[in-house]
Amino acid sequence: MKRITIDPITRLEGHGKIEIFLNDEGDVANAYFMIPELRGFERFCVGRPAEEMPRITNRICGVCPEAHHMASTKALDALFHVEPSSAVKKLREMFYSAFYVTDHTTHFYALGGPDFVLGPDAPAAERNILGVIHKVGVEIGKQVIDCRQRNHHVIEMLGGRGVHPVAGMPGGWSRAITEEERQEIEEIAKANVDFALFSLKLFEDIVLGNQEYVDMILSDAYTHRTYYMGTVDEHNHVNFYDGMIRVVDPDGKEFVKYHPKDYTQHVAEHVEPWTYLKFPYLKAVGWKGFVDGKDSGVYCATPLSRLNAADGMATPRAREAYEKMYETLGSKKVNGRYQPVHYRLATHWARLIELLYAAERMLELIQDPEITDPNVRVEVTSTPDEGVGCVEAPRGTLTHHYWTDENGILTRVNLIVGTTNNYAPIAMSVKKAAQSLIKKGTVITDGLLNRIEMAFRAYDPCMACATHSLPGQMPLEVTIYDAQGRVVERLSQYVERV
C-alpha cells in the first residue's frame, strides 16, 4: 500500500475533510478523515493565573463548555491540593447531570435521531429535527425545547451564567442553593426522568419495531471490536463526574483500572503524517494501525464505551434499560457482566440510557439532605504545582492537566478532549462505510455522504470550531481519488462564492 502524504497546506481550510483513495481495482484502499485542529492553546494559556482556566477552557467549544468547566475545576482542586466537601461534590455532580440531560437530548433529537426516525435514505432536507417533529408530532418538539429550557435554567442558576458557567473554584463552588431553589430543581429533575423514559420508549418503538433499522445496527459496516474506556465508581458503575478510569478489552475483560492522574502511563498518542491530530492508543497494547481487535491499542470512549467498560448503572430505571439493551443486542453474560456491544450505531441507544441515568442521578442528588449545605468554599493554603482533572464529557473521557509555578501561574497545559479519544475509531468507521459503498470503481454518490456521516455521527465528534462561523453547519468535503491520484468525485457542502 502506497503511503500518501498530503501537503499540510491543504489541511488548514478549517473544515472536515474526508479523502478516499481507490486501488487499481477501483475498491477503497484507504480513507482519511481530517478535522481542523485548533492550535496554540497551550501558548495561549501559559503565563495566566491557573484559576482563570475554568473560565477560559469553557470557551474552547460552544457544545460542551460545562464539561470543560468541570474538568478544569477538578484540575484546580488537584493543583491547589484541596479536597472539596461531599456537599460540594454533590452540588457539582447535580449541576453536571443537568448539563448531561440537555446535551444528550439535543444530540438524539437534532442529530442522531433523524437517521433512525426518518431513515438513512430519507431526503437530506427532511433528515433533521424538523423532520423528526413532523413525524412524531409537534408536542415532542415542545418537550425537547422545554427540557433544554428548564435544564439551562438550572445550569444558569448554579453556574452563575448561562452556557459558559463561572462558578467552579479550587475545592469549592461559588454559590450554595436555598431550600426554595432545591424544591424547584427537584421538580425539574422529576420532569427529566419522565422525558428520558419517554425518549427511550420512542427509540424502542421506532427502531426496534423496524427490522430494517435493527439490521442496520447489527450490520458489519458499523461494527468494530475495540477496547472501551469509561469512568466508574467503586461498584464499577458508570459515573460522569468522578471515579477511576476503567478499560475493558473487546471480550469485556478488565484490562486496566487507573486513577485519572496517571493517564500518561496508560495512554500514548500516535502521530500520522497526514493530520495534525494525534491518535491516542493504549500504551500497553501498542499502536498497530487503524485496526480493531485485541492486539490493537485502539480504544473508544463514547456513551456505548462507558456502558461497555462498566458492570452496570447506578440508578434503578437506567439499570433496567441497560440490561434491556444488552439482552436485545444478543450480548451474553460472562462472569456476571455483559459482553461489550460492538455495534457503533447502538451508541445512540446507549446515549438515551445515559440520559435516563443523568436524570435519575440529578433527582437522587437534589433529594440529598446535604445538597443545601451553605458551606461550599474552602480556603486554599497549599502551594500549587501540578494537577489533573478528569470528567466524562458526553463525547468521552476529558482530561485537563496543568502545571504552574509556586504563584499559580501556568507554565504548561495539556488537554485530552473527549472526541480526541475517538479519532482512530472514527477514521476506521469512515473507511468501513466508504468500503461498503464503493465497489469496483462504482461510486454511489447518492447517500454516500450520509452513510459516511452516519458513521461518525454516532460518535458525536465535537468540531465546534466549525459550528461558530456562519452558515452554522460543519462544512464537510469528500474527495475520491483513483489509483493514479486523479479526482474522480468531489462531494462538498461548502459555501461556494459565485
Next chain:
Amino acid sequence: MKRTLILGVGNPILTDDGVGVRVAEAVREALPADAPVDVREASVGGLTLMETMVGYDRVILIDAFLSRGGIPGTIRRLSLEDLRTISPTRHSASAHDTSLVTALEMGRRMGLPLPDEIVIYAVEAENVTDFGEGLTPAVAAAVPQVVAAVLSEIHGHEGVLPGMQTSF
C-alpha cells in the same frame, strides 16, 4: 417600540472567530446607557442561538463567515433568506446541533415568539483555528465599519455602507 437584540456570535479566544463579539462590545460602548436595545454575546450555534432570540422583535446578528476563496475582512449584510439559500439542505451534517435556519424554523413551529426581522452582518474571516484574543489586520479593519452599520441599523436605517456586499 421594537425590542431589539444585538447579538455578537463567535468565540472571543479563537482569533477572527471573535469578530462578532468585538463588534457587540464596541456597539455597547457607543450606545447611551438608556438605549432600548439589548446587547449580548454568544459562543453557540443552532438551537441555543435560536433560544437566545426568543422574545425579541428584531435581532441584528454579527458573526464571522467562511467561504472558499473569500477575501478576509469582506463585510456582508445578509437576510435570513440569504442564509437559507447558502445553508445546504442536501446534507444534514452539523457538528452537534442544527443550523440556525433549521433551529429558527423549529422554534416557529413550536410557537415560540421569535423575531420577524433578523439582519446578519457577516465578516469574512482569515484565521479561526489559532487561539488568540486579537483579530487579523483585515478583519480588525472591518470592525469600525460594522459597528457604524449596526448603529445606523438600530436607528431604522439599512446599514449598508460603501464597499459592503449584500449577496454572495
